[in-house]
Amino acid sequence: MRLSQFHLRTEKETPADAEIVSHQLMLRAGMVRRLAAGLYTWSPLGLRVLRKVEAVVREEMNRAGAIEMAMPSVQPKELWEETGRWQKFGPQLLKIRDRKEQDYCFTPTAEEAVTDFFRQEFASYRQLPVNLYQVTSKFRDEIRPRFGVMRAREFIMKDAYSFHVGDEDLQREYRNMYDTYTRIFTRLGLKFRAVAADTGAIGGSASHEFHVLADSGEDALAFSETSGYAANVELAEAVAPGARAGATEQLRKVDTPVQKTCEDVAALLGIALQRTVKSVALWGEDGFVLALVRGDHVVNEIKLAKLAGLADYRLATEAEIREHLGAEPGFLGPIGAKRPIRIVADRAVAAMADFVVGANESGFHLAGVNWGRDLPEPDEVADIRNVVAGDPSPDGQGTLALARGIEVGHVFALGRRYSEAMQCTVLDEAGKAVHPAMGCYGIGVSRIVAAAIEQNHDASGIVWPAPMAPWQAVVCVINPKGNAEVAAAAEALYRELLEAGLDTALDDRGLRPGPMFADIELIGIPHRVVVSERGLAAGTFEYRARSAAESESLDREALLSRLLAR
Amino acid sequence: MRLSQFHLRTEKETPADAEIVSHQLMLRAGMVRRLAAGLYTWSPLGLRVLRKVEAVVREEMNRAGAIEMAMPSVQPKELWEETGRWQKFGPQLLKIRDRKEQDYCFTPTAEEAVTDFFRQEFASYRQLPVNLYQVTSKFRDEIRPRFGVMRAREFIMKDAYSFHVGDEDLQREYRNMYDTYTRIFTRLGLKFRAVAADTGAIGGSASHEFHVLADSGEDALAFSETSGYAANVELAEAVAPGARAGATEQLRKVDTPVQKTCEDVAALLGIALQRTVKSVALWGEDGFVLALVRGDHVVNEIKLAKLAGLADYRLATEAEIREHLGAEPGFLGPIGAKRPIRIVADRAVAAMADFVVGANESGFHLAGVNWGRDLPEPDEVADIRNVVAGDPSPDGQGTLALARGIEVGHVFALGRRYSEAMQCTVLDEAGKAVHPAMGCYGIGVSRIVAAAIEQNHDASGIVWPAPMAPWQAVVCVINPKGNAEVAAAAEALYRELLEAGLDTALDDRGLRPGPMFADIELIGIPHRVVVSERGLAAGTFEYRARSAAESESLDREALLSRLLAR
Missing domain, CATH: 3.90.960.10 (YbaK/aminoacyl-tRNA synthetase-associated domain)
Structure with missing residues (x-):
């Protein structure tokens, strides 16, 4: 992409109304624009990042055997009444009345709709297991939308729903999704942790949350440094201490x-x-x-x-x-x-x-x-308290440490709550109608973008994990109009990198080096190459990794080997 | 894709409540499921087709220099009041009131939202022209939703909006979009026609509709068989006839x-x-x-x-x-x-x-x-009548013929109606604040799927144009469990085709040939290859193009050259 043909709009000043660093940086980098409370337009730059996340999510869901479909955003009240959630969901459910005075909602989640699809489409254990997913806009009418896309009202969620005749089969898929989520967040280059979570109002037998680790995270996580134990502090058990000591003082x-x-x-x-x-x-x-x-x-x-x-x-x-x-x-x-x-x-x-x-x-x-x-x-x-650092781990191995996290994924073994409420059955091997067990698996796709920034930024701006960056590399041209040779060399390098499969931008906007570099750092491109008259004369390019403190002068071969890892 | 791992559900009977052939076939092929009036769930099969259309649209929009972004589905009343459309749009605008009693709508189109984005992001003629587009769900609260996704309430639309300092620049981009749409519908393999259209309530100086030609189309189109003239009959001029003859009869x-x-x-x-x-x-x-x-x-x-x-x-x-x-x-x-x-x-x-x-x-x-x-x-x-076949063409070249079409795209030179109403200005070269001229360019992505079926079907089902097919080819295995050699040969062919870049399915569901072939014909896969014991013994595969009347027996080399066009 030639940046002269793209739309970038950055700001130096930190917006006064943005409370957290990801919101500040997303606004400064021009990734999103507020349309109304909790509603954001994704600019071309922001959308590039969002699409990178979506692509990884889709690839790994497909690899795991899940099948993509798409349900409408607007869903009828009748479905939500079958499970009682029309009332239970409370005011977060955005209700809509159409021209015929029929009631609908803008879906925050799709257990009802997918179960309705399932009960029309599936009849036999032979068709199971199945895991159906979609990546679509959802809406939660938050009472206090804030933190930009971190807690927006309209957001992009990947939601998947699996159906099983037996509990063992559900457990197998639950594990499959757990492993898939682990691959997704690993591929995205995020530091994260899966923790046991409270099953809460959705119910069900097992639940894990996936958190991007960041000091600004709203959730506290407890984990054992010597075992695999990890849980949301909401859930983490404070184990019983030793026996009570005898009294030594008087009242x-x-x-x-x-x-x-x-x-x-x-x-x-x-x-x-x-x-x-x-x-x-x-x-x-x-x-x-x-x-x-x-x-x-x-x-x-x-x-x-x-x-x-x-x-x-x-x-x-x-x-x-x-x-x-x-x-x-x-x-x-x-x-x-x-x-x-x-x-x-x-x-x-x-x-x-x-x-x-x-x-x-x-x-x-x-x-x-x-x-x-x-x-x-x-x-x-x-046990009625939060665990604290140093508490014994509930699995008996080591002591607990605490970290803060931003929830970006959630896997639930739902059981039969929805299939029973919605009278959804399939025939089992014995020809008997049984309610399928269900799992549901969510990923907050747009929230991941903000969470990644909370975890990866410095004073100059965003430091994207490479898989999420809008471009992997940018070729910066100093004074493209003043020096045709420099412009041609930059163009040639840009084309070579593109052809080698590296998602590259050419900064041909003609900005002075200061503002140009500030933009590139703010929007967090992992690799920056500067083509200048001086460098060209010396046969070198100025290379800087976004995460590095200094730039280096590299000849062509060294540069390509650095960028293309060859 | 192995069909045993996919979800296909076909029906033999034509659904009673589906009036047009595309709706009937989409239901019979299991591409969509009705969730409520005018609201459809896209099954995995349907979504594959939808995604193919989306991909072509995106590629060509990007190639044309348009930049993708994404605006929220839910948009505030205040914006729509700036242009008067909160009232003018009428009951097709789905209105929403949130928990704080604020009014919003589910966007049917995004002139207001994009102009709001533009006026915050763009300040100078130097940043123009720009063409911003999105591919998102839209909603029109149709009084009588019908014909499945052809006239659904929630649907997928690609909408693009361009901004220009001068009218000439707008005309250039209008032409660019006209050519882009021509490429899109050509690439999708559809017989279509662009026709001059009435600018209607949206206003503006020029407008063309793109129609997929089909006898069942709601629109009548007029075109000259000897020139490029083409217009919606709504607009096509009935030219003045020759001079009046003299009276020869008595009253x-x-x-x-x-x-x-x-x-x-x-x-x-x-x-x-x-x-x-x-x-x-x-x-x-x-x-x-x-x-x-x-x-x-x-x-x-x-x-x-x-x-x-x-x-x-x-x-x-x-x-x-x-x-x-x-x-x-x-x-x-x-x-x-x-x-x-x-x-x-x-x-x-x-x-x-x-x-x-x-x-x-x-x-x-x-x-x-x-x-x-x-x-x-x-x-x-x-001129107050519809043209009829045989009328002289308004451009003076030849006579008019009529055809019926389904509108799937629309390009509009909007002018300054929205930028003026929303007080959106940029500085021109002279440093003067001017209202940018706008164009808007829509494609009914989900409607294309139905329109393609109206145009391309036969008694056995859908006959997809190859670029829209859920898969290009399917390898059918007769009795996979009964003959390991047949199964292995099919598997090898399937992998070879995939590796050669052909989007291929393997029908390993183990159905009998009759139902299997009926499914494959119904869902319209362009190329079908059958691997059977008898064929394997003879060193041949049974090949049939979806559009062909008969199958042929081809050896491996002939088959590959047919499928891979090499």
Whole structure:
């Protein structure tokens, strides 16, 4: 591509309304333009990157035996009512009413549509297994679309759906997709990690998320450095600690006049934060619940919600707290409640001795607290906290480390939830109508573009992994109109690289070197070659890898061997 | 592709609810499945064909210098209000309200969005010309979606938009796109015709439609067999005939007791239909209008609406007719009106002598009518009829023939309508802000698939033009499980063809020859090769072109030379 015939528009200034680096750089590089809240136009430059990602996704899905198809964006309410998701999906489902007052939605995902296709097209176990996928626009009406294409409302998703007569077959395809995703993200040149994930509202028996690792990632991931264990912190189990130590201190009331947090109390008392206990007041199905976690731990809301009676829990109001504990927030604790309450202790708390809790009295905490002696054993002991770095790995091998990630892929063993709800059956080998087991497998194609930038950038701009770059190499011409020889040499090199199969651009825009190089660095082309009068005289080209600090002077042979890896 | 690993599902019976052959065959071949009214899922087979069309469109658009980008499907009302199209587009515009009660639409076309992109990205004549295109889903909320993907509500369109400082530049790009479309439809192997078209509501200075020729086409096309003239009948000019002949008959009233049509009157009187005149009663801006066309001609509504005061004309009601002509429909004419009326005569009628019209009296016509003598000259003489076969070509070369077509492409020289409405300017060479001239260029990608079938089918199914076929060739194996040698030979041939670059399928489904061949014919694969035990023994393959009546026995060399054209 000759850049004089392309459309590039870069900006030096960081846009004021872009909060994260990928959004800033995508706007500065002119990859996307905002059309409305959460709606982005992909410029020619942005689309080149998007298409590279799509191509890798398609190649690997095809290689894995999945078959591409395409379902409409607009789907009828009736289908979504068959599974109850017309209501359950909530306001993220963009609803549409047509001229005949019929209801539709702009599809955020296509379990219903693909199951409808399947039940019309497939009848027998002989036609299975099958894995059908599409790469299409999806829509989620996010309440607060932000971060550019990272959390846009309209986005490109690859979604695949597999159908199986038996669970074993589903497990085999699940593994196949897991391996396929691993190949996709490896081929894209991304540092990523697959982690076990919560199956959440979609349900099903197994689920893994694929995360691009980046410090700015919204998700926290836990993994063992000595084994393959990896899980989203939402899910990662905090294993039970050793047995509780014996009491060595007496219960005592301590003055904490303004100390309302565990940190402040520990500092005042001169003790480790790990000796304090945080009391979190909740309201569940059966009323007031006090959840206890160690002062240095954080409550895990997803784990809490899995406990009996807490599926739809909320934080208790101050009135509820005063009624049950007779105290103000900041001084709460499990001892001396005014009314019966349920006490749920994290495993770590249940194993503590001589600990500190709020006294249920303003300005006071209790220290030297011990289970059994100073208060009854907790009503329930459970894993209700996030793991922290250094926790033992749940698989018993090594300790956990933490990383942050951006979710770009998700594989689910769905089971029969959709096929049962939609009365979708096939005949098995015995001639019996059975509901097929399903898997679903998503990749956030447009999000990958942003995630790759979060992971790969520097002060000058984007540093694309080569497989995602808009072009692999660019040949820059200094003063093309002023020197025909230079222009011809650049043209010849450009053509030679193209013919050798290298996706190459020719920067023949005639910019001065400063702005030209700044553009090329900003848009992140992996290899830059400069053809200049001086170099031509010396028989050399100036070569610089985007990731390198310096440029090198290479003769023709060395240059070609570098670029074409031959 | 091994068909055992693919998903094919064909049907023998013609679906009852499919009215046209392409819809019937697409359903029977399992290319699409209806999800809801006007919404179709593309099966893996259908998608293969769609992708082939898309690929040709993209290649030729890129070759022509257009640059691909992608705009969101969901677009904000504010943009559409800038051009007034939020209202003007009418109920075909699918409107959407999001969770924040903001209004959007599912884009049927993207003049507004691309102009918005352009005005943010382009500032100077130096960046022009530019032609931006996308291949995306569009939506038109058709009141009566029908004919499958031929007139679906959600469909795939390639839409391109070019921007120019000067009109000459626009004309150059218009021509470039015209030539590109010609290449696209030629490469797709379709019989097509480009015709001058009415610029209609979109406005602009020039417009051509590209039609796939098919007897079932909704549009009538007129073209000269001896020159390049071609136009939609909506637009094609019926040239003025020679001078009017002199009167030879006397005016006389004739009994036509039940003869209300020109055909019946001509039959009764024993004269040529061309001697009769049809009177069409209309109601325009200034009241009653009588439009006169020759008995064998048809009024052209688009031409009529271009006359002064008739932009929004309608047919007159019977009450209006009785009030102005004092007669019932069937016996109307221009002589003896009860109230002042405007008479618009088609050019052919104005040149007639001794003609027959209704007498404005039930049961009677007037014969031997002559202008000037029996009634005043018409208030207006204009071209208000459809051309018919045999009319002189408007370019003066030869006579017109008619054909029917399916519109699959449209190029428009839009001018400055959108850039002015949206206050989009660039600086010209003199540093002055000017509104760029625009062109827009659409191709109905998904409709091409149906149109190709309308044009290319036989009693056994689809006969794809090779460039659109899901596969170029299929290797059929008879009894693959029963004979390892046959299976191995088929496999070897399949691999050899693939490696030679021929998009080949292997039919290893193990069907009996009858159903297997019926499938292959129905889905229209251009080349079929059968590997059988008997053939293998004789050293031959059974080859049949989809378009051929018979199969041939070819040895390996002859087969390869036929398939690979070497």
